[in-house]
Amino acid sequence: MHRSDRLSLIVSLLLGIGLMGYVVWTQRPMPPEPAVAAAAARPVPPPASDVSPAPEAPPLDETRAAELRAAAEAMPGDVQARVDVGNLYFDSHLFEEAIPWFEEALILDPTLIDVSTDLGVAFFYIDDTPRALAQFASSLETDPTHAKTILNIGIVRAFGAQDLEGAFEAWEEVQRVAPGSAEALAAADAIARLSAAH
Secondary structure: OOOOOOEEEEEOOOOOOOOOOEEEEEEOOOOOOOOOOOEEEEEEOOOOOOOOOOOOOOOOOHHHHHHHHHHHHHOOOOHHHHHHHHHHHHHOOOHHHHHHHHHHHHHHOOOOHHHHHHHHHHHHHOOOHHHHHHHHHHHHHHOOOOHHHHHHHHHHHHHOOOOHHHHHHHHHHHHHHOOOOHHHHHHHHHHHHHHHHO
16 A cells, blocks of 8 residues: 555544543554554543543554564665654554654654654653654744644644643644645634633
8 A cells, every 4th residue: 555644633522521632543554564554543631431432552563563673774774664663663552662763764864744743743642742842843844834743733732731822823723724624624623622611
């Protein structure tokens, strides 16, 4: 299957004590090897009892991971080899393991905006909000209108930094730069739900 951009979507509901719970889904196509499953997700914050849980992370294909690591180590200048290892770990929700591979890829090619944004998402998933936001800022240096990055900035501001005003600003920006896109629709939904909850 061909790789395409991952699409970050806010899915879900909460109805708890006034704060909405969301599940951030990161959808990506399967790598060339069929052994790796296609979706990654994590609840932010932990879902309330009346919120559908996120799907389980697919287990890591250890054989495939060993093959990809060996290929990357054999080709120290190969950016895609590092991205592939990072993606494999990311898809299995092994974010700490994904981070160094994404970082190596970005050292070789700092213009890889999707890798940069996925690195920011991985930082968020390990509860490092400042590094997540700093990485998203780096992504926007490459493309200030990258909708997926801006959508994720809103998510991290809302649920990592507890900055609803900043989150709303980011989500409004998504709608401005990418009207009608899936990211814009997710941003509008997030604004509506959080507004209703407060």
